[in-house]
Amino acid sequence: MPATTSSPSSSSRTYRLEPGPVTLYAQLAGILRERVKSGVWPNGAEIPTLEELAAEFNVARVTVRQAMQILMKEGLVSSQRGRRTFVTYTPAEDKNPLFLSINMVSSVTPRYEITIISRDNVPESYLGDPYMGKARGPYMRIRKVDFEGGEPYSVSTHFVSLPIYKRFGKVGEEQVKIARLVRDKSRGALHLCHERVTVDAADLEESQLLKCPLSAPVARIRRVFLDAKGDILYYALLTFRSDRFGIERDTTELIKAG
Structure with a gap:
C-alpha cells in the first residue's frame, strides 16, 4: 500500500x-x-x-x-x-550543487546533456549593457538548456565572438560547455574572465524550461571573457535552479591579521 x-x-x-x-x-x-x-x-x-x-x-x-x-x-x-x-518520482542520488565556480566549466558527468534552443548571428548591440568590457561584434548568439540525469538545471544565452565560434568545429556546443570551447579556441587571446552572481525569481519562460514554479528563486550569472584591449570575446547570461547552484571559495584572507 x-x-x-x-x-x-x-x-x-x-x-x-x-x-x-x-x-x-x-x-x-x-x-x-x-x-x-x-x-x-x-x-x-x-x-x-x-x-x-x-x-x-x-x-x-x-x-x-x-x-x-x-x-x-x-x-x-x-x-x-x-x-x-x-x-512515482525518485530523486537523484546526487543532490549536490552542479555549479561551484568558473573553474567548473570543464566539469561534466556522463549524465550531462545539452539542448540547443536557437542559434543566430547578431550585431554587438544585442549584448545590451554588459557590466564590463566593450562589445565588438558580430557574435554568434546561442540559447540552450543544460541537463543532468535528464533534469534541467540551467537555461542560458551565450554571445561568442564570431571568429572564435567558427573554430568550434564538429565537437561543438551540442556536446561541450561553451565557456570551455571559448577557452580552448581563443588561441591565447583571453586576458580577463569575470562573473557577477545575483539572486532573482524565475520568469515564465525560465519556469517552463527549468521545470520549476513561476517566481521560484534562481541564481543569475553574467559571465564575461575579455581580450587585452578590453573587447568582449564571450558574454553569457545564465540562469540556474536554486537547488542546483552553489558557490565555494577560499576565504582564508578574512582571518589573516591586517
Missing part, C-alpha cells in the same frame, strides 16, 4: 493562484511539482484527491485535473482507474 501524505497545508508553504499570463493549471502544476521534488510528497505516497486539492487552492476540479495530467506526462505521478494518484 502506498504511504499517505500529510496534510499539504501543514507541510508546505502556502501559494496563491491568480489569473494572469500563466494559466491557473500551469501555476498549480508548478506548485505540485515542487512538492514532489522537494520530498513533501515522497516516492510511493498517495496524494490528496482532486476535490481536496481544489478546495485547498480554491480552484475548479478541472483545473486540478489538468495540472495532474502535466505531472503524469513528466513521470512524477501515476494514477490507475479506481485508485488514488501516487508519487
Whole structure:
C-alpha cells in the first residue's frame, strides 16, 4: 500500500493562484511539482484527491485535473482507474550543487546533456549593457538548456565572438560547455574572465524550461571573457535552479591579521 501524505497545508508553504499570463493549471502544476521534488510528497505516497486539492487552492476540479495530467506526462505521478494518484518520482542520488565556480566549466558527468534552443548571428548591440568590457561584434548568439540525469538545471544565452565560434568545429556546443570551447579556441587571446552572481525569481519562460514554479528563486550569472584591449570575446547570461547552484571559495584572507 502506498504511504499517505500529510496534510499539504501543514507541510508546505502556502501559494496563491491568480489569473494572469500563466494559466491557473500551469501555476498549480508548478506548485505540485515542487512538492514532489522537494520530498513533501515522497516516492510511493498517495496524494490528496482532486476535490481536496481544489478546495485547498480554491480552484475548479478541472483545473486540478489538468495540472495532474502535466505531472503524469513528466513521470512524477501515476494514477490507475479506481485508485488514488501516487508519487512515482525518485530523486537523484546526487543532490549536490552542479555549479561551484568558473573553474567548473570543464566539469561534466556522463549524465550531462545539452539542448540547443536557437542559434543566430547578431550585431554587438544585442549584448545590451554588459557590466564590463566593450562589445565588438558580430557574435554568434546561442540559447540552450543544460541537463543532468535528464533534469534541467540551467537555461542560458551565450554571445561568442564570431571568429572564435567558427573554430568550434564538429565537437561543438551540442556536446561541450561553451565557456570551455571559448577557452580552448581563443588561441591565447583571453586576458580577463569575470562573473557577477545575483539572486532573482524565475520568469515564465525560465519556469517552463527549468521545470520549476513561476517566481521560484534562481541564481543569475553574467559571465564575461575579455581580450587585452578590453573587447568582449564571450558574454553569457545564465540562469540556474536554486537547488542546483552553489558557490565555494577560499576565504582564508578574512582571518589573516591586517
